Amino acid sequence: MDAVLAARPPTSSFEAPRGAEERARRSAEQADVVVEEVGRYNPDAVVCVGVPFGHTRPQWVLPHGGVMTVDGVERRVWAEFG
Incomplete structure (x- = not known):
């Protein structure tokens, strides 16, 4: 596991x-x-907390099957669905 996102x-x-x-x-x-x-469990994992997905508002919908990228250096998260 390289990264963990918490809504x-x-x-x-x-x-x-x-x-x-x-x-x-x-x-x-x-x-x-x-x-x-x-x-x-993984002290080297990038942890990103507070991403607006899940049951919060505003809500970022994450459909199954997409690819998420977490860039710990640039402090960016993005998703691609195609």
């Missing part, structure tokens, strides 16, 4: 609205956990 976490909902500071704190906590856990 932007849902940090608020209609049932439990939170302020900007609380949402930022919760996002940072999740990012820390993802980086720590991936590092335990």
